[in-house]
Amino acid sequence: MSVLIAGAGIGGLTTALMLHAHGIKATVVEQAAEVREVGVGINTLPHSIAELAELGLLARLDEVGLRTRELRYLTRNGQEIWREPRGLHAGHEYPQFSIHRGRLLKVLFDAVVERMGREAVLTGLRLSGFIQDDAGVTAHFVDTADGLGSRTMRGEVLICADGIHSVGRRRFYPDEGVPSWAGVVMWRGAAEWPVWEDGETMAIAGGLGAKLVIYPIAPARDGRQLMNWVVNVRVADASVSPPPPESWSKQASLAKVLPYARRFHVPGMDLEALVRASGPIFEYPMADRDPLPRWTHGRVTLLGDAAHPMYPVGSNGAAQAILDARCLADEMAAAEHPREALYRYEQDRLPKTAEVVRTNRLGGPERVIDEVEKLSPRRFENVDDVLGYEARKAIVKGYAKMAGFATKEDA
Ligand SMILES: Cc1cc2nc3c(=O)[nH]c(=O)nc-3n(C[C@H](O)[C@H](O)[C@H](O)COP(=O)(O)OP(=O)(O)OC[C@H]3O[C@@H](n4cnc5c(N)ncnc54)[C@H](O)[C@@H]3O)c2cc1C
Numbered sequence: 362m363s364v365l366i367a368g369a370g371i372g373g374l375t376t377a378l379m380l381h382a383h384g385i386k387a388t389v390v391e392q393a394a395e396v397r398e399v400g401v402g403i404n405t406l407p408h409s410i411a412e413l414a415e416l417g418l419l420a421r422l423d424e425v426g427l428r429t430r431e432l433r434y435l436t437r438n439g440q441e442i443w444r445e446p447r448g449l450h451a452g453h454e455y456p457q458f459s460i461h462r463g464r465l466l467k468v469l470f471d472a473v474v475e476r477m478g479r480e481a482v483l484t485g486l487r488l489s490g491f492i493q494d495d496a497g498v499t500a501h502f503v504d505t506a507d508g509l510g511s512r513t514m515r516g517e518v519l520i521c522a523d524g525i526h527s528v529g530r531r532r533f534y535p536d537e538g539v540p541s542w543a544g545v546v547m548w549r550g551a552a553e554w555p556v557w558e559d560g561e562t563m564a565i566a567g568g569l570g571a572k573l574v575i576y577p578i579a580p581a582r583d584g585r586q587l588m589n590w591v592v593n594v595r596v597a598d599a600s601v602s603p604p605p606p607e608s609w610s611k612q613a614s615l616a617k618v619l620p621y622a623r624r625f626h627v628p629g630m631d632l633e634a635l636v637r638a639s640g641p642i643f644e645y646p647m648a649d650r651d652p653l654p655r656w657t658h659g660r661v662t663l664l665g666d667a668a669h670p671m672y673p674v675g676s677n678g679a680a681q682a683i684l685d686a687r688c689l690a691d692e693m694a695a696a697e698h699p700r701e702a703l704y705r706y707e708q709d710r711l712p713k714t715a716e717v718v719r720t721n722r723l724g725g726p727e728r729v730i731d732e733v734e735k736l737s738p739r740r741f742e743n744v745d746d747v748l749g750y751e752a753r754k755a756i757v758k759g760y761a762k763m764a765g766f767a768t769k770e771d772a
Contacts, residue, residue: 362386362699365500365516367488367529369396371462372665372682373522374469374482378416379690381477388480389473390514392487392505392523396470398463399610401549401643402578402589404429404563404676405460407453408766409683414455421468426460427577427586430561434730434757437567439626442733442744443753447563452768457676459563459576461551461587465679486512488528491519493660518699519661520689522682525648526606527667533658540648540670542603545569545595547647547673548618550639554588556581557630566625568731569674569724570595573625573632590635591673593647594621603646613644647672649722652715657703664689669714675725677717677764684765685710717764726760729753 362385366373369391377387405413413422430450434443448457458465473481486502489511493499498519504510521529525540556577563576572593579587615637622636636642649670656663665682689706696702724731729748737747744753761767 362518362693363388363516364518364520364693365390365498365514366520366522367500368521368523368665368667369393369470369482369484370522370524370665370682371466371469371679372667372686373520374466374473375413375416375683376520376522376664376686376689377473377477377481378469379412379686380693381473382416383690383694385690385693387477388514388516389482390486390488390500390502391482391484394485394506396466396482396484398461398467400462400466401551402576402591403460403462403465403679404576405458405465405683406676406680406764406766407448407455407457409680410455410458412683412687416472418468418472419455421472422458422460422465425464425468425579426458427561427580428456429459429563429576430559431563433562433564434727435564435566435627436730436734437571437573437625438740439566439628440740440744443729443757445757452770453766459578459589461578461589462679488521488523490528490532491661493519498660517660518693518703520664521661521667522664524666525650525670527663529661530653530663530667533655534653537650540603540646540650542601542646542648543595543599544597544601545593545647546597547645548592548613548621548642549590549645550636550642551578551587551589552635552638552640553585554635554638556584556586557588560586564627565727565730566627567593568727568734569593571621571624572727572730573622573627575627575630575635588635590632590639592618592622592625592636594624603648609645610643613642615642618642649718652711652718655707656711657707660699660703662689662703662707668711669718671714671718672721672725674721674727675717675760675764677721677725680766681714681717681764685714713765720760720763726757729756732756
């Protein structure tokens with residue numbers, strides 16, 4: 362069996378490693394000139410870390426990432442609504458990692474090259490189309506260096522792990538149009554910063570319309586560590602189209618972000634100074650797409666953000682891509698025919714991820730912040746008087762159960 366994978370993101374590279382572990386040959390084809398360490402912070406939940414641990418990557422993750430100990434939800438003016446232990450501290454068998462996306466990508470890329478050879482990842486080639494027949498798929502790629510050259514490759518299966526602007530998805534759903542965008546922009550950055558709290562805690566202040574997220578993404582050294590931050594603010598009407606794909610991770614100026622960052626307060630953290638101390642600030646629209654009726658069409662399927670782009674709440678984007686990879690690789694190893702494997706993969710993963718997409722639109726577990734801010738727009742004396750413990754727990758733990766990472770205690 363030989364498998365073509367379009368896209369060397371977290372989804373595509375993990376799929377390649379898992380197929381290789383089953384003895385299935387895979388080639389990853391990436392549009393970028395190199396697999397670069399781009400992005401800022403990302404959280405990967407225990408159920409997806411279990412899969413990376415099975416690939417033998419836990420020690421490497423520990424070298425570059427941070428095991429998250431605690432999560433706090435706050436109002437945008439810093440009043441506490443909820444706190445809970447995470448990962449091993451919550452009773453999971455595996456940790457939750459807060460990690461720089463680029464470093465996670467590098468761990469995966471290095472493992473692919475070591476185990477499968479450098480030739481397993483081809484770069485500078487963008488999937489432009491494909492045709493399938495009874496024996497396999499012929500995929501066409503455009504050389505992104507000059508836009509003139511092209512390459513044709515053949516595989517028994519094609520997996521489109523090519524992100525939210527997926528070419529594979531557009532081939533099957535040409536009328537789908539642009540991603541849906543509720544007008545919320547996310548600015549992300551990171552700075553070397555004095556350790557905040559225990560150095561292993563993440564905090565989310567504010568609900569869907571205006572939110573701040575902070576978490577450290579590397580182990581502390583000499584009292585400092587890399588601190589990631591995200592500011593989400595609704596800046597446009599939901600009827601406005603999202604920016605075009607080429608400007609999705611553009612850099613933003615400090616002057617643009619500071620007035621928004623100043624709206625938030627987190628006890629013990631000088632947010633303005635953190636934002637000022639950051640390296641490049643990246644701007645992304647917070648967008649997703651409606652769940653699809655099908656991902657698999659014969660010998661071609663979608664995976665990760667190509668299949669189910671979701672709002673980045675509840676720390677699920679990368680985790681769900683990793684769970685897709687596990688399911689797909691296992692089905693490929695077990696099935697008698699590739700079509701059967703792709704069909705079974707879709708049957709398992711599509712309904713589960715559709716539920717996450719829908720729940721994230723309502724704020725995911727962070728909806729608990731929206732609910733409290735709605736009931737008490739100003740400061741409160743005691744959060745229990747605004748929304749009782751059981752009601753808050755139902756939102757937060759209900760999400761963990763739905764997204765597949767509840768502990769035995771939560772379930
Ligand atoms: C540049 C970038 C930065 C990001 N930064 C963050 C971040 O800071 N924090 C966070 O939480 N999430 C971030 N994300 C999103 C997060 O990585 C994904 O939601 C999640 O990991 C799912 O990954 P995926 O592999 O399905 O898709 P992606 O991560 O989107 O990966 C898709 C890959 O496919 C490639 N590709 C696209 N089209 C084609 C094509 N036609 N042919 C070949 N290759 C193609 C892309 O270049 C990319 O490498 C980022 C994504 C990108 C692309």
